[in-house]
Amino acid sequence: MQQIEEIISGSVTEAIQSLYGRVCSPDQVQLQKTRREFEGDITLVVFPLLKISRKTPEQTASDIGEYLVRNHHEIKQYSIIKGFLNLVVHDSYYLKTLNNISSDKSYGIKTGADNGSGLHTGPYGGDMMHTGAEDQEPEIFMVEYSSPNTNKPLHLGHIRNNLLGYSVCNILKATGRRVIKTNLVNDRGIHICKSMLAWLRHGKGETPQSSGKKGDHLVGEYYVKFEQEYRSQISELIAGGQTQEDAERNAPLILEAQEMLRKWEAGDPEIMKLWRTMNEWVYEGFDETYRKLGVDFDKVYYESETWLKGKEIVLDGVKNQLFFKHHDGSVWVDLKPEGLDEKILLRSDGTSVYITQDIGTAQLRQEEYSPDKMIYVVGNEQNYHFKVLSIILEKLGFPWARSLHHLSYGMVELPEGRMKSREGIVVDADDLIAEMIQTAREMSRELGKLDGLPEGEKENICRIIGMGALKYYILKVDPVKNMTFNPRESIDFDGNTGAFIQYTYARIRSVFRKAEELGIAKPRNVSERIVLNRKEKNMLLLVHDFPSVIEDAARAYNPSLIANFTYELVREYNQFYHDFSILREKNTEKRNFRMALSEVVARVVRNNMGLLGIEMPERM
């Protein structure tokens, strides 16, 4: 409600000045949307002003209401309920807004997000956002997301990560920031050695080509095989009298894997060759999953290329006495002054740990891109890690240390509880995607709505619906919260779902196809004298708010705000669609208005869903 709120807020200040001869502070002028059950669009809460007016709430509200109606033609009338001054904004104001929006193809979107989801691009035409900031260099955001290990395929947790990261990037772009999407692939370490070892022992030369398996799944199978074998070795050792801990440390398989890691770090040609080969298989698999998910990256970092960098920085830190060495040669940082514990930075054998590598990568990113802000989309299980990382970078004196932001998101749980990869209770990303699309196919066949369309088009629509359902189901939830993934519910197409939103869009498109059939031209401009009904006004209010919702979502790194806003808008539209005719409206001015309104709603819906990475079907 940016514009009108600014107008009203300004005139309330005026009113107070003129009525009571006092200046009030901006935070005393509290405006909000009028609740549904009362007449009005915007409500002024008068309680904070009573100290100034020294009158009753009713009298104060009445004074101000009177002033506003007299001095501002946008305000049509007012009513007072308790301490709430409800203001009715003139319909013509909203109609004017509609005309502005209609002619501004990039309404609410400052810079086109070139994500291939049909976002309207172009310069921002309106003047509702960021006034005065247009000349400044845009801020650069580097957003890291996905960051998989290369020993197994992507699962449901990665899906939330990828969708969140990708969507946040779109939203940031839409508010005019420059964004560099980045992925940090954990391609080295003990985990991949486990897969490699199991493959050497049992693989018999199996390749994706020879087996017809997707590369990441193939490698993942060997990882599972390793874990199984390792566990049975542990059991044997425990049966032989060892403690759990000793058994885990002494099992021959783990020793062999560790030996392999040492060889890798020493650059053993045989091991390197196998490592490259198996990682290549995984990348081909990942690429396919990313493509299906519709996410991509501008820059990919590999841990194997950055891990040494962190080591250098840490060793410098030792020289400068920021860190210290234990007798065994391991390097630590003391975080007790910060209320934390000591944290290891280099192992006693000199090899680097996870956080070492992250220090190096951060520095590398600064050298290459000098971003204003570095966002890490990483699960909340790593909250501690990122807290420590920030403190260490600050200790090291990097001026950009404070530009790190951990976009922490909650776990995805199944109705039965947490996913456990060791017990095979995981939702595989590829399986899930296939299942969603399959359900969309079955649903479409049942409803028969796509009958008669070419097979390819049908398939594409089902893909759009299935993926939309999945993406919406995940993105509508506030990132900070743990969420339950209920497979049955996720493929639901009723209610607050992606399909419901897509359906609304398809309906509007259908109206316009019909209009074309009937020879009804799209209106260019809408009369500003029309009397609006409740539904129409509600929608205009929402559309009017749209740019500020995107700003909020960008500020909070929270796509769910956009999802929920869009849901509210389409719910309103469906009620309107049910209660009123568009093309059959006899009054031409009204018909034109409703067409223009529908067109704008469709556009906002499409743009918003594009920010979530969700495509819109022309029919469904």
Place this chain on the structure above:
RNA sequence: GGUUCCGUAGCUCAGUUGGAUAGAGCAACAGCCUUCUAAGCUGUGGGUCGCGCGUUCGAAUCGCGCCGGAAUCACCA
């Protein structure tokens, strides 16, 4: 045990600078298609906003203390 996060209808979730009688969807039940797409719309029932105290004209929202759940505190990543 320390730290951080979460707790709203049977279930999944909204509710964001503190504002009016806390909202949706799912599930259940009852209705609405000769019409621009019924993947829709309408209605009914369903709440100690985890509990308590405090701040305030006003608290789901802020503070403190409990209770419950999750994560984390590794020479794993």
